[in-house]
Structure formats: C-alpha cells, structure tokens
Amino acid sequence: MSEETKVKVRNLTKKFGDLLVLDNASFDIKKGEFVCIVGPTGCGKTTFLNLLVKLIEPTAGEILIDGEPADPKKHNLSFVFQEPSAFPWLTVEKNLRFNLEIKHYSKDEIDKRVARMAKLLGLEKVMNAYPRELSASAQQRVVIGRSFAMYPDLLLMDEPYGQMDIKMRYYLEDEVIKLWKETGATVIFITHNVEEAVYLAQRCLIMSPKPTTIKEEVNIDLPYPRNVADAQFIEYREHITEMIKWW
C-alpha cells in the first residue's frame, strides 16, 4: 500500500442549527486503504460522507480528496447510500449501465461490466424489472452493482448491507473485498456492525457520540479472508465493542 493520502480531513465541524454534530475531527485515509467508520446511530457518519461528496458544506474545516476539494467530475468516486437509491424510472439493466454511459465507456466494455455485475449480485433474472418490483435487498444490490461497475478509485458505502439477510451480507462482504483487491480502490465503509467492521477493515475509526470526534483508531492486523471465529478476531471485536459503548 502506498503512503499517499487519498482523503484528508482537517478540523471538520458541522452544525445543524444549534446541534453540533461533528466537532473538530481530523484524520487521513491513505490511498488504497480499506477503512471502516464505526459509531453509534446519529453520531454523524452519514453527515461525514455527505460532506465528503459536497452534498452539504462544513461549518468549519475541510476535506480534500487527492489534495483537492471533492469534484465528481475529477474524482472517480462511487457512493452507496444508506437508503435504497436505485433510479425508479430505469430498469435494473439501465440502472447498472447508467454511470458507465455517463462516462462514455464503449458499448462492449459496458456490456461486459454490466454482465459481470448482474452475475455477481444475482440480478440476471430481473434485468428488465423496475426497482419498485424488487425487494429492498435486491434494490440495494442494484445500487451496489451500479457503484462497483465503475471500478471507482474511491468507494463510499454507508451501511450498505443493512437491508440484507446474513447470507447475502457475508457474500457481499467478500465481494467488496474482492473488488477492493482487484481495483486498488480506497474504500470508506460505514457500519454500526462491529463484526462487519473487523471482517472488512484494515483500520477502524471509532466515532464518539455527539458532539463527535474520532475516539480511537484500531489497525486490524489480520490476513484476508478473515475468520469470525478466530481468537484474535474476537479480541478485536470485543475491544471495539467496548470502545463504542455509549450506554
């Protein structure tokens, strides 16, 4: 892994009216790193990603991607939102093709990538369906396919597997690791599921309750694929669970 910084967060503060959500948070994410951000509901995880992609503006501080303010035209980044966000007016296939067509990939390349994503995400039989005809889990898989198909440099995932049953979640956890390894992407994966964080991340950033700072970071020094029953795995899981206890 290179030591180049992909995402630099400096003194980031976000208030909504009087509500102080992010309180002077600073951290770096290295190029090619897989980082999980873990923290209690309402601490500002989604707010952080919204700031990162410039959907909202910070109250103070800054976030830089490759040393520059985020710009979707410049940075090849993909975002899987917490809420299902497949385009309702497009079929599954057209959802999968959407971002690739915007970026003007060749038809052959688009066909190839879309076929791969359909297979990987178990969407082959529903390519002509509209999102509303699918379960929440399948809709979310469409969005994941739309994101993965870009082979993004920076993949942002906001509790993406919350809607999935455990089998699908395990499968997709392995798939995001595979995509990360194949593409060398930097991945920021938000979850409140500690086991998922320890399974995926090279490093976990643990957020405190509001007003939120980074309470601790934990390097997960375990090879992939990881085994949830491994003694060291359980040690990490218990340590992080202890750290995020806000009750």
Ligand SMILES: Nc1ncnc2c1ncn2[C@@H]1O[C@H](COP(=O)(O)OP(=O)(O)O)[C@@H](O)[C@H]1O
């Ligand atoms: N647009 C907004 N206006 C007012 N309050 C907001 C807005 N967005 C988020 N919040 C508040 O900011 C806090 C953090 O929200 P969020 O980032 O969604 O938390 P998380 O994703 O960690 O569960 C919550 O208390 C939420 O109610």
Ligand SMILES: [Mg+2]
């Ligand atoms: Mg959230």
